[in-house]
Amino acid sequence: MNDVEIMNIIIKAIKLEASLKPNEKIYIGQKSYTYAEFANMLNNHRKLSKDSKQTVKSFLESCIKLFRENQDFREKIFSLAGEG
């Protein structure tokens, strides 16, 4: 499975998690986002500022690392995304 395929599955799962938690927020640096706002940023790269692009890039790199290294995370993300 390549990085793009992994990212697509993770984004699908994260969007679902975000929809289940409308009141939760993420703070990154001086910015804050609802889970839904953040999830929408993940596949809307072109509309983002340079800083937000970097935030998303770092987040997705950590996603992929966790997906490759942690079997529980991988299985639960697959399950949440309705894959496998």
Add this chain to the structure above:
Amino acid sequence: MVECVVIRPCFDEASSISFEWCSEVIGWLREKNISLIDLAKDDAVRSKVEEAIQRENPQLIVFYNHGDTQGLLEQDGENYVIDKKNDYMLSGKELYTLACLYGADAGIDAWKKGAIAVWCYTKEFGFTTEALTEFKNFANSGIKFKLEGKTWEESLQQAKNLAKQLCQKLINEGKYISAIILQQDADALRCYTQNNPPETSTCIFRKLLIKILGPQKAWKIAGRND
């Protein structure tokens, strides 16, 4: 003379949370009878920080708030309490900071100018509202381990181990976004010391040496100053 200067601005939602996290650290310092000055909110400004460091010559400086590659931000976020112009004041001292991105550039500069330890993050520090306790535990863990008597290098390793455990806990609880953010924080965490030098440099020659020889040997050649 005090042993520690704590700096904790508070001017937005994120800094109001980290301000509270820092209260726990202050409690631990007091339990260990470490004398301290708490430069909070309107006292967390450059002039007062410089004055406190010059007058008290503390061994440890704790900073909880925002930062960037150029420095640590003061109350209201307009200017820096510590940046490359005054970080010579950290020579011979230990700095523990939660600030975003400081470790990517200015933290390296502080280390090059003689700071004994620089606890810092090379990327943005993030946290979520659904896992505030876990993020606080991680953010405060380094100073906790240090106060328990571990070296900075051991504290760094223990903090990274703790992050793995917390990450697993969050995964088990179905908090995947939080787990990813915590993983990102752990990956960005550094502690620059004599034995644990930065893995990068603004100097092209040094960068090349690090690539060829590794950070330990590369920083020994011609010292830290370039």
